[in-house]
Amino acid sequence: MATAPKAFGNIRRSFDPWNDPKATPLIEFDRISKRFGTFNAVDDLSLKIYPREFFTLLGPSGCGKSTLLRMLAGFEEPTSGDIRLGGESLKGVPPYRRPLNMMFQSYALFPHMSVEQNIAFGLKQDGMAKGEIRDRVAEMLKLVKLDAYGKRKPQQLSGGQQQRVALARSLAKRPKVLLLDEPLGALDKKLREETQFELMDLQQELGLTFVIVTHDQEEAMTMSDRIAVMRAGKLCQVATPAVIYEAPNSRYVADFVGNISLIEGVVESGSGGLVRLATDVGVIETESATTVAPGDSAAFAVRPEKMRLSRRPPSDIGVNALRGVVWDIAYLGDVTLFNVKLENGALVRSTVINASRVADEQIAWEEEVWLTFERDAGVLLVQ
Template identity: 60%
Template structure:
């Protein structure tokens, strides 16, 4: 078995990782926070730390409690139990306008009768700052979001992406310690959303402001966040870096929610001296061999083997090794950079395999209704016991 202790999981974007430093103090701490609405529990005993300068994401399906958690931090909702600390101080009883936190809403909420410049200046004027300070700060923010040329325009004269930039500039103008982003890119088209993701990351790094984003878009969270908290039914399911969330999901929910995955149910039959677990799985050509560091599995235990589609191969010949399935090509989706194959096994189950299109031409392309083999390496899979 290959020693994984010295290997990074996923792409490493920067060395910033205060959560791995036992001496680091979090900027924000949720301590056993619960929120009830009548008999419904929206947030259930959440304990979570967020560090200064971190781009943090709350990810989960609709109704999982992520927006409620952020609204409690902003002061728009009060916890039913537990407490929220910012910079070591309890926020209980502190009104929203006195918290060093600002929020950018999905709707942007720009004032339609005001120019871009006046929209950005609004919060600064409310604080009674001198005119020269306001003018300098507005100019700085418009330059940051590349909207200097549009200072005199009204919101209705701007595109969706431009309105998003104005809303961001207004939210950052007061120099909050924490910026809260509620589905910030939901109104943008796919291509503009992808471009804006990287722009937001660059702005966050340049300013050093702590960003907390709420989204149900897995790709958005994976692209932008330093860490992701996956939520389900008001609880935290897993908190980790994007690479760890994707490559080492804690349970079946995380594996299935974040990205595409093939999940095969099976039973542990034992462990080899090399460290590989043996899993008996219906439909497989033989016992599956999985390189997983989990030491707690027992023979006879029911588990699931999760493999991402891009880590599987599809071919006309049986692959080397023991991890093989045989089936028929049921569907083919050509996406340009990738081709997606849906393979129907003899027992009716469908497995997905993706193949990168690295060349323009393919000799003897695999076609519909062909009999093919699917394979994967032992270290490509993860064993899920829950």
């Protein structure tokens, strides 16, 4: 009986057109570059985004993600390369002629107009009949659950309600693609989390393609079908949230997305998918498909939740067992985070789930502890 291949994490929906060679992308960035003087904001980047995909551009400030979105919207022209939508080049097509709409972080609502008037604005500009506008506005208000707020002005609404008005206005013209530039940045944490799920449900209901720009890793992980991690105008990795988290392809991606400990070492041996890494805090054995040779430098990247913490030494302290001292403790309610200083001075993190209200083993600052983990707990990185 064949063994099923390992999968990374749970999936939100059975949707992966990027793995289908017959699937046709909706959006194609073909060797796109954008220079401002001598600065390369986007550098020879190629990317495909598929219909009905919730796609996120993730990266720090200045990585080029907003510039890429603005070029797709038509607010910036590429220095070189081409952008295609539905197989047709967007070169020379002005923003108002592109079948997409953009929602800005500031929402950009007209303060002197009511909610209804804000939503109707673009429809009037397009010359839609009054009766159709009235029906479409009512439809949008119902969609974003603001039926009772149509006559109010933006300043009479909460931040979350203003965000919904901006979303309704962006969707009123029924674009093929909705572009969102840091759309939840102005909301408080709890409202931001609620709105993330609302956006996901809305995208599924409408069957649209969403392309969102954010620097918030949790936001990207929550909402996306795929994430593109960017750095200095280039793509570092494009994959599903689970793959980005569990199988990052570089030290940069591993360190940028979530909490992780990187333990540097030198490859002792590697065969049959098992790599033995010699570090100055112990020997690490890990399952890896990465091609390495004895003497190569590499890092073992492991997430805090994959590390078991105990004051009792394991039965085999020679492999995948690190000794250290508790340096910091943070009680976060659902989990407790431990920063452990290893014998070489490096800090690694371990989280313990608070499954019961009373701790079975209360570990305190400056206690000596052991961290252990399985062979498949982390990933071997060579770049």
